[in-house]
Amino acid sequence: MPDITRRRAYTTAAAVAATASAAAPTAAPAATAAARHDHTAPDSFDEVYKGRRIQGGPASGGGHHHEHGGGYAVFVDGVQLHVMQNADGTWISVVSHYAPVATPRAAARAAVDELQGAPLLPFPTN
Amino acid sequence: MTVRKNQAALTADEKRRFVAAVLELKRNGRYDEFVRTHNEFIMSDTRTGRRGGPGHRLPLPFLPWHRRFLLDFEQALQSVDSSVALPYWDWSTDRTVRASLWAPDFLGGTGRSSDGRVMDGPFAASTGNWPVNVRVDGRTFLRRSLGTGVRELPTRAEVDSVLSMATYDMAPYNSASDGFRNHLEGWRGVNLHNRVHVWVGGQMATGVSPNDPVFWLHHAYNRQLWAEWQRRHPGAGYVPTGGTPDVVDLNDTMKPWNDVRPADLLTHTAHYTFDV
Ligand SMILES: [Cu+2]
Numbered sequence: 226m227p228d229i230t231r232r233r234a235y236t237t238a239a240a241v242a243a244t245a246s247a248a249a250p251t252a253a254p255a256a257t258a259a260a261r262h263d264h265t266a267p268d269s270f271d272e273v274y275k276g277r278r279i280q281g282g283p284a285s286g287g288g289h290h291h292e293h294g295g296g297y298a299v300f301v302d303g304v305q306l307h308v309m310q311n312a313d314g315t316w317i318s319v320v321s322h323y324a325p326v327a328t329p330r331a332a333a334r335a336a337v338d339e340l341q342g343a344p345l346l347p348f349p350t351n
Numbered sequence: 352m353t354v355r356k357n358q359a360a361l362t363a364d365e366k367r368r369f370v371a372a373v374l375e376l377k378r379n380g381r382y383d384e385f386v387r388t389h390n391e392f393i394m395s396d397t398r399t400g401r402r403g404g405p406g407h408r409l410p411l412p413f414l415p416w417h418r419r420f421l422l423d424f425e426q427a428l429q430s431v432d433s434s435v436a437l438p439y440w441d442w443s444t445d446r447t448v449r450a451s452l453w454a455p456d457f458l459g460g461t462g463r464s465s466d467g468r469v470m471d472g473p474f475a476a477s478t479g480n481w482p483v484n485v486r487v488d489g490r491t492f493l494r495r496s497l498g499t500g501v502r503e504l505p506t507r508a509e510v511d512s513v514l515s516m517a518t519y520d521m522a523p524y525n526s527a528s529d530g531f532r533n534h535l536e537g538w539r540g541v542n543l544h545n546r547v548h549v550w551v552g553g554q555m556a557t558g559v560s561p562n563d564p565v566f567w568l569h570h571a572y573n574r575q576l577w578a579e580w581q582r583r584h585p586g587a588g589y590v591p592t593g594g595t596p597d598v599v600d601l602n603d604t605m606k607p608w609n610d611v612r613p614a615d616l617l618t619h620t621a622h623y624t625f626d627v
Pocket residue numbers: 389393417
């Protein structure tokens with residue numbers, strides 16, 4: 226398939242996803258309910274780690290982003306770090322995608338380690 | 352017919368042509384489209400099987416999805432130079448930073464300790480030819496830290512232990528699954544694919560991992576392992592085969608293409624062969 230067709234197919238899919246989540250305020254509460262049902266739903270945190278503020282807690286909902294946050298949001302110096310919870314309860318983030326850790330706080334700390342002082346970019350980046 | 356070769360067996364001319372084709376895709380903007388596609392899909396991949404709401408995509412089926420993704424990339428390379436095929440990196444054999452893979456005439460070596468910046472080879476930032484545009488943080492240079500995130504690459508014995516698993520995948524078809532797919536992917540057990548991403552470090556450890564050209568050589572080897580698994584277990588096939596909520600079944604179409612199913616990607620010989 227020519228690249229332009231592939232790109233158009235993808236853009237359409239992304240637009241559909243964005244429209245669907247914008248039109249459906251049930252999306253965030255559904256995710257939150259699922260997280261609450263989960264026995265391993267993690268606590269909120271707020272600390273300074275290696276000179277950077279890391280925060281985490283249940284997502285407030287209404288976010289415009291289209292990735293899967295599992296109802297929990299993490300921030301590094303106020304910029305959202307996109308995290309995902311694996312089926313076994315472990316966590317990964319976009320900057321440490323292939324190395325699961327036990328908690329979202331550990332994912333935030335791993336991100337600070339990996340960033341070496343660099344600013345996180347808001348997602349999507351481009 | 353395209354022949355995918357072991358990177359260690361490439362001639363100097365084959366290395367030069369592969370590098371030149373990759374750099375041309377970077378220059379004309381097509382390369383970054385691949386990076387963007389990978390990151391968008393990886394970040395929307397719901398590993399828990401929970402639905403975030405309408406519009407969420409199915410979890411990406413690891414092996415067929417990457418198989419098609421690599422085919423697209425290989426075809427893009429061949430639109431630049433029809434003689435180029437994707438090489439593969441057998442990381443269970445070429446397992447040190449001294450492998451010719453990391454030499455300056457091919458991918459360049461590890462990053463310097465201060466900031467992980469790759470300092471040699473055709474993809475070093477200093478060449479001006481490899482800006483990291485699709486990124487998750489402020490750094491625009493290719494980074495690596497070979498062998499620091501995890502010390503050892505998988506061994507051949509570990510590869511064999513995964514190839515011996517007779518079942519392709521198992522419910523719940525996610526990162527908690529038993530079976531070949533999840534052990535190869537690495538969320539469970541000895542950890543093959545994921546560990547290689549961590550061993551390379553830098554962008555390869557992130558959602559924008561195709562920023563490092565070694566991404567393609569790593570996944571080309573995963574593809575070869577899938578073919579080897581199929582030869583060892585001729586009666587076993589892709590599962591699930593139908594009616595599974597929130598999972599890509601054998602005959603479901605995959606995004607972003609929407610015109611291809613795992614069933615269409617089970618054999619590779621229509622497109623390429625391997626040199627072994
Ligand atoms: Cu991938």
